[in-house]
Amino acid sequence: DVKVTQSSRYLVKRTGEKVFLECVQDMDHENMFWYRQDPGLGLRLIYFSYDVKMKEKGDIPEGYSVSREKKERFSLILESASTNQTSMYLCASSLVGNGYTFGSGTRLTVV
Amino acid sequence: GDSVTQMEGPVTLSEEAFLTINCTYTATGYPSLFWYVQYPGEGLQLLLKATKADDKGSNKGFEATYRKETTSFHLEKGSVQVSDSAVYFCALSSKAAGNKLTFGGGTRVLVKP
Numbered sequence: 001d002v003k004v005t006q007s008s009r010y011l012v013k014r015t016g017e018k019v020f021l022e023c024v025q026d027m028d029h030e031n032m033f034w035y036r037q038d039p040g041l042g043l044r045l046i047y048f049s050y051d052v053k054m055k056e057k058g059d060i061p062e063g064y065s066v067s068r069e070k071k072e073r074f075s076l077i078l079e080s081a082s083t084n085q086t087s088m089y090l091c092a093s094s095l096v097g098n099g100y101t102f103g104s105g106t107r108l109t110v111v
Numbered sequence: 112g113d114s115v116t117q118m119e120g121p122v123t124l125s126e127e128a129f130l131t132i133n134c135t136y137t138a139t140g141y142p143s144l145f146w147y148v149q150y151p152g153e154g155l156q157l158l159l160k161a162t163k164a165d166d167k168g169s170n171k172g173f174e175a176t177y178r179k180e181t182t183s184f185h186l187e188k189g190s191v192q193v194s195d196s197a198v199y200f201c202a203l204s205s206k207a208a209g210n211k212l213t214f215g216g217g218t219r220v221l222v223k224p
Contacts, residue, residue, distance in 0.1 A: 102156070107155045
């Protein structure tokens, strides 16, 4: 089975901190995605990547950046964390045309 | 653009009841359709999928049929268990949207013993 691993289940960070959320997949998938999940808003796509060093903005990229230096790793970066970025962050990977495999999520609280 | 609409929850049922969660979509071309399930405190898991019209996806007693004429992909289960309590997401992916998944808002299901 494909495994998508997110480095932290829970994180608490201070306003203004630079935050790194890491995601690693072990099945050589081309595509990787970062979503945030908020009550009443469902899942919203932040960024995605179709290949190494490639990135595309999703629906809500403001305040975020990403890095994909290796195929298996896709990092989400909050340049200066704010309280409105408190959320559940979900990473996913896929082969082209297939469904996604999700990680377990990182619940980030910004205080 | 692509969109998915699913019934709002929460849906509260007794054990062994019949479950239906409605899902309709708007998409360009012929999308693939998916149902994902999220158990408390976990990420999303693929429950079932269908890639063309009239296909039926099934898994763990759940079923959904790809209905192109009504642009629907309703999820059904004949007899739910307490362990089916979760949030269910309908989703689609289309080539026109670069094969990215578009999700519905999710439906919370609570099954009581």
